[in-house]
């Protein structure tokens with residue numbers, strides 16, 4: 001991957017199926033070396049976005065680039081994709097599956113693949129068809145990491161793994177990202193596992209990007225506050241994401257614009273609080289940190305332009321995008 005280009009960049013990306021748009025006006029950047037959580041409700045367009053990035057589908061409008069280039073149709077050695085259904089040959093043993101990986105991938109790293117399998121509770125002689133769902137996931141991840149990709153795309157990889165396997169494999173992904181600059185784009189509905197592993201977020205809802213960027217920056221741009229219901233009017237100058245009244249008063253998740261009145265107590269939300277509030281309030285204006293923003297439609301992604309976008313006091317603040 002070149003330094004000038006993000007690992008993934010989507011420009012007004014859209015995918016239309018017969019029943020309608022699965023993804024629309026999707027624009028964001030994912031810098032290289034980040035572990036990105038792709039989150040959204042069922043049917044939000046996550047698998048569609050990953051299929052487009054993996055080169056398994058073509059866009060209906062806009063475009064997606066991986067390190068500055070269009071994905072190669074059918075996939076490429078730099079990109080490994082672990083789909084939700086983890087397609088493997090059931091009649092092959094695990095060892096034969098790795099041998100196939102070696103024959104198909106010029107940059108194959110047998111050591112990395114075997115390390116992923118070293119902590120497994122099944123032998124390399126086991127037939128893939130005889131493995132449990134979680135065990136097949138481990139084989140799929142071994143194949144994907146053995147490929148030594150620059151970009152690893154994982155569609156709900158951890159859903160069928162036990163907590164120990166999840167912990168081991170997440171640790172390996174984070175180590176690969178730290179050591180080799182591997183970029184991971186990973187969908188999941190389990191916020192706890194994302195919180196542990198991911199440092200970047202893309203939240204999709206209704207086929208559109210709602211939040212994108214560095215997780216710490218996104219959290220820092222929000223406040224979860226509680227105060228008296230009678231002071232609700234004093235929140236008017238801030239971008240309210242969601243508010244609820246309960247026995248203790250009014251609880252609000254908001255993007256502060258300036259200082260909050262003294263009535264309000266609270267602090268940064270957790271990732272779960274941030275995600276739940278935005279999932280319940282999908283019409284809140286989208287928020288993208290400077291790293292996640294792409295040039296306006298029609299502009300070319302030039303290295304110069306990226307330099308201009310380096311964070312300064314002004315650009316380091318996330319920008320609200322009103323649609």
Ligand SMILES: Nc1ncnc2c1ncn2[C@@H]1O[C@H](COP(=O)(O)OP(=O)(O)OP(=O)(O)O)[C@@H](O)[C@H]1O
Pocket residue numbers: 017018019021022040041042043044045046047048049
């Ligand atoms: N091959 C297809 N043909 C027609 N419609 C499709 C196809 N694939 C997805 N869709 C539709 O596109 C929308 C987005 O689906 P997608 O699978 O991308 O969502 P998702 O966010 O991955 O959902 P989930 O969390 O349930 O996996 C849905 O409305 C779905 O019905």
